[in-house]
Amino acid sequence: MPVLVLCYAVICLAWFLRVLSRRLRRPELRSLSLTDRLRRLELGILLLPAVAALAGLSGPVDGTLGMATPLIAVAIWTFAPAYVTSGVVPLSLVAVGLDGFLRLRDYLRGTSWASRYGLAHTGNGAAYPQLVLLQAYLFIAVGLYLLWWTHRTSPWARAVLRRPGRKPGGVSVPRWSLLLVPVTIMVIELLGRTSWFGASWWGPGLTLVAAAAAVVSVIRFPALAADLAFAAFILLGLYGVALSAFWPSHVPLPSPYTPDVRFGVVLVDGRPSAILAGIEGLALLGFGLWLVPRALDDRTRALLRSATDADLAVRVVRLTRTRADAVDGAAAEIRRLERDLHDGAQARLVALGMSLRAAERLIATDQAAAAALVAEARETSVKVLADLRDLVRGICPPVLADRGLADAVRALALDTPLATDVEVDLDGRPDLPVETACYFAVAEVLANAVKHSGARRAYVRIWHSDGALRITVTDDGAGGADPQRGSGLLGLERRLATFDGILAVNSPPGGPTIIAIEVPCALAVSA
Amino acid sequence: MRVVIAEDLFLLRDGLTRLLRAHDIEVTAAVGSGPELLKALLEEKPDIAVIDVRLPPTFTDEGLRVALEARQRLPGLPVLVLSQYVEQLYARELLSDLAGSVGYLLKDRVFSDEAFVEALRTVANGGTVLDPEVIGKLLRRRQADEPVAALSPREREVLELMAQGRSNAAIAQRLYVSEKAVSKHSTSIFAKLGLEPSDDDNRRVLAVLAYLNS
Numbered sequence: 001m002p003v004l005v006l007c008y009a010v011i012c013l014a015w016f017l018r019v020l021s022r023r024l025r026r027p028e029l030r031s032l033s034l035t036d037r038l039r040r041l042e043l044g045i046l047l048l049p050a051v052a053a054l055a056g057l058s059g060p061v062d063g064t065l066g067m068a069t070p071l072i073a074v075a076i077w078t079f080a081p082a083y084v085t086s087g088v089v090p091l092s093l094v095a096v097g098l099d100g101f102l103r104l105r106d107y108l109r110g111t112s113w114a115s116r117y118g119l120a121h122t123g124n125g126a127a128y129p130q131l132v133l134l135q136a137y138l139f140i141a142v143g144l145y146l147l148w149w150t151h152r153t154s155p156w157a158r159a160v161l162r163r164p165g166r167k168p169g170g171v172s173v174p175r176w177s178l179l180l181v182p183v184t185i186m187v188i189e190l191l192g193r194t195s196w197f198g199a200s201w202w203g204p205g206l207t208l209v210a211a212a213a214a215v216v217s218v219i220r221f222p223a224l225a226a227d228l229a230f231a232a233f234i235l236l237g238l239y240g241v242a243l244s245a246f247w248p249s250h251v252p253l254p255s256p257y258t259p260d261v262r263f264g265v266v267l268v269d270g271r272p273s274a275i276l277a278g279i280e281g282l283a284l285l286g287f288g289l290w291l292v293p294r295a296l297d298d299r300t301r302a303l304l305r306s307a308t309d310a311d312l313a314v315r316v317v318r319l320t321r322t323r324a325d326a327v328d329g330a331a332a333e334i335r336r337l338e339r340d341l342h343d344g345a346q347a348r349l350v351a352l353g354m355s356l357r358a359a360e361r362l363i364a365t366d367q368a369a370a371a372a373l374v375a376e377a378r379e380t381s382v383k384v385l386a387d388l389r390d391l392v393r394g395i396c397p398p399v400l401a402d403r404g405l406a407d408a409v410r411a412l413a414l415d416t417p418l419a420t421d422v423e424v425d426l427d428g429r430p431d432l433p434v435e436t437a438c439y440f441a442v443a444e445v446l447a448n449a450v451k452h453s454g455a456r457r458a459y460v461r462i463w464h465s466d467g468a469l470r471i472t473v474t475d476d477g478a479g480g481a482d483p484q485r486g487s488g489l490l491g492l493e494r495r496l497a498t499f500d501g502i503l504a505v506n507s508p509p510g511g512p513t514i515i516a517i518e519v520p521c522a523l524a525v526s527a
Numbered sequence: 528m529r530v531v532i533a534e535d536l537f538l539l540r541d542g543l544t545r546l547l548r549a550h551d552i553e554v555t556a557a558v559g560s561g562p563e564l565l566k567a568l569l570e571e572k573p574d575i576a577v578i579d580v581r582l583p584p585t586f587t588d589e590g591l592r593v594a595l596e597a598r599q600r601l602p603g604l605p606v607l608v609l610s611q612y613v614e615q616l617y618a619r620e621l622l623s624d625l626a627g628s629v630g631y632l633l634k635d636r637v638f639s640d641e642a643f644v645e646a647l648r649t650v651a652n653g654g655t656v657l658d659p660e661v662i663g664k665l666l667r668r669r670q671a672d673e674p675v676a677a678l679s680p681r682e683r684e685v686l687e688l689m690a691q692g693r694s695n696a697a698i699a700q701r702l703y704v705s706e707k708a709v710s711k712h713s714t715s716i717f718a719k720l721g722l723e724p725s726d727d728d729n730r731r732v733l734a735v736l737a738y739l740n741s
């Protein structure tokens with residue numbers, strides 16, 4: 001038997017590793033760092049087998065269920081889209097954590113049914129029951145962290161965590177999300193606050209805190225709250241049905257001792273009230289199922305249809321817009337160059353030619369006048385050079401071409417009439433277009449700081465991490481910079497968007513102003 | 528005076544060579560790339576090198592790098608770096624060894640050949656010559672600072688010329704005042720900036736530049 005189990009585990013692991021390596025080597029991910037690749041693949045999945053194994057370890061280890069879970073996990077991972085699995089993992093962790101609380105409740109009530117929870121045993125005579133609580137917190141924390149960790153790349157997590165009103169014409173707050181509040185209170189009651197805290201005021205306090213947390217999530221993450229609400233209704237309903245069916249045995253497994261359980265409006269202390277609980281459970285279950293199609297908003301429906309299509313559609317819209325911006329920007333730039341050349345260098349060269357022609361005519365008759373004209377021509381040529389120098393600086397600053405972003409920004413800091421410290425941590429150079437865009441972004445931000453903020457010091461930091469070039473420009477000025485009002489920052493944002501870059505402004509009135517720029521790019525290793 | 532010239536455009540290289548020869552200056556080598564320049568400098572050990580910043584093979588700041596490297600191997604080797612643009616960053620790098628004998632000028636300055644040849648001689652004699660544009664930028668950056676703001680307009684003019692590397696006599700001539708007046712101004716400037724006064728022109732320039740660059 002152990003040999004069989006071992007073979008089975010090895011097969012599962014080999015399968016898992018094979019799929020993982022194949023996904024990691026996908027060509028579109030090649031330019032990214034390993035961490036980024038994992039993130040793009042929604043690493044949450046790496047923990048799926050771990051979660052499955054934990055679920056298998058918890059409860060009675062009768063073998064079949066415990067052995068089947070890794071297999072199911074790997075199968076889900078192989079065949080389901082990445083966003084599904086990455087959503088499953090954090091949520092499973094949270095669910096396993098909540099299960100820990102239920103088990104501890106039973107332990108506190110003195111149930112003699114011993115069960116395993118991760119590394120500890122619960123039930124009468126268990127050693128280290130506090131380990132259960134610790135593990136439960138840990139599972140919930142890791143689950144929530146993973147949710148946050150993947151939210152930038154996982155469309156599921158992003159949709160769930162998105163704040164309302166961020167996107168123009170975005171998601172309206174689903175009405176159903178408000179149901180999260182009563183559901184939360186019910187769950188707290190079910191967890192049996194009296195057996196945790198006795199009659200002290202901690203019990204009602206906990207209920208209040210949980211309800212407040214529910215209200216906050218309804219406001220901050222309405223989409224998440226709506227999803228959680230209907231999921232909770234369904235789960236609570238199932239629990240109620242199971243409670244009534246198995247009464248007086250414990251749910252879901254037999255136990256010689258059965259405590260009272262408060263389930264919604266029913267206090268289950270005997271057969272009749274258990275039946276009432278079952279009816280309530282059925283009602284909740286029905287209501288939860290009825291909610292599903294109504295609580296799902298457009299974005300979730302789009303996700304359920306096809307994440308890839310939805311993602312691609314968003315990407316196409318974004319690319320179309322940034323491409324139009326880039327073309328407009330380039331055209332405006334060319335017009336500016338043409339005008340500068342026309343009014344500057346070209347006009348001066350005409351004047352130069354005329355001076356020389358006049359000097360040529362005078363040279364035989366009036367040498368002094370001719371010499372004066374030639375001197376004038378020379379002056380003009382100096383001015384032409386100065387014009388062209390400014391023009392070149394506006395296209396691509398020479399230091400940038402010579403040395404790259406780091407020294408170009410250092411040179412910029414020296415030319416800025418503001419004490420500016422520069423700290424650069426780059427192992428190579430980004431592509432010249434990215435460098436140029438970033439350089440002009442920093443130049444514009446520093447120029448703004450000089451013009452508007454009344455700052456005395458500025459601080460520029462440039463580094464590369466997680467596949468993106470990151471820049472922060474901080475000044476100690478008056479703050480209050482608003483990208484929506486100043487067209488300069490808006491223009492910068494557009495220019496950076498061509499490279500999928502973003503610009504964030506944090507400038508409370510009274511300062512300080514922090515401008516953060518992030519452009520995804522790879523670094524070419526310098527020779 | 529023996530000079531090595533490095534400039535990749537033939538017309539300019541030729542023009543420079545002729546300009547210097549017209550002033551009885553011996554051009555021992557005129558080269559067109561970074562590696563050639565380094566070889567020429569190490570072999571010829573000229574009195575001064577006139578170097579264009581942008582040189583093949585990289586067409587970036589090759590000339591500047593060779594100049595810095597050559598000065599590492601031959602400390603104090605006088606170099607006059609020419610460029611289509613001037614950068615404070617590059618000026619700093621050239622000045623950083625505090626050995627003097629450095630010039631950094633816009634290419635346009637060769638148009639006025641007397642001033643150019645004078646700058647060349649100053650650098651060859653251990654002086655420091657910086658383009659007025661660099662000095663202007665330096666002063667602009669420091670103009671809000673207390674000590675610089677405390678200077679009178681005339682003192683600022685003198686400071687600017689001093690930082691460019693001009694002697695008292697040259698400053699006096701330029702501002703149409705007596706040499707004595709210039710030296711009075713310079714004493715006052717040094718007092719206001721809190722610098723050690725010095726009669727030595729070179730050391731004076733370096734002190735001013737170090738102050739402005741800090």
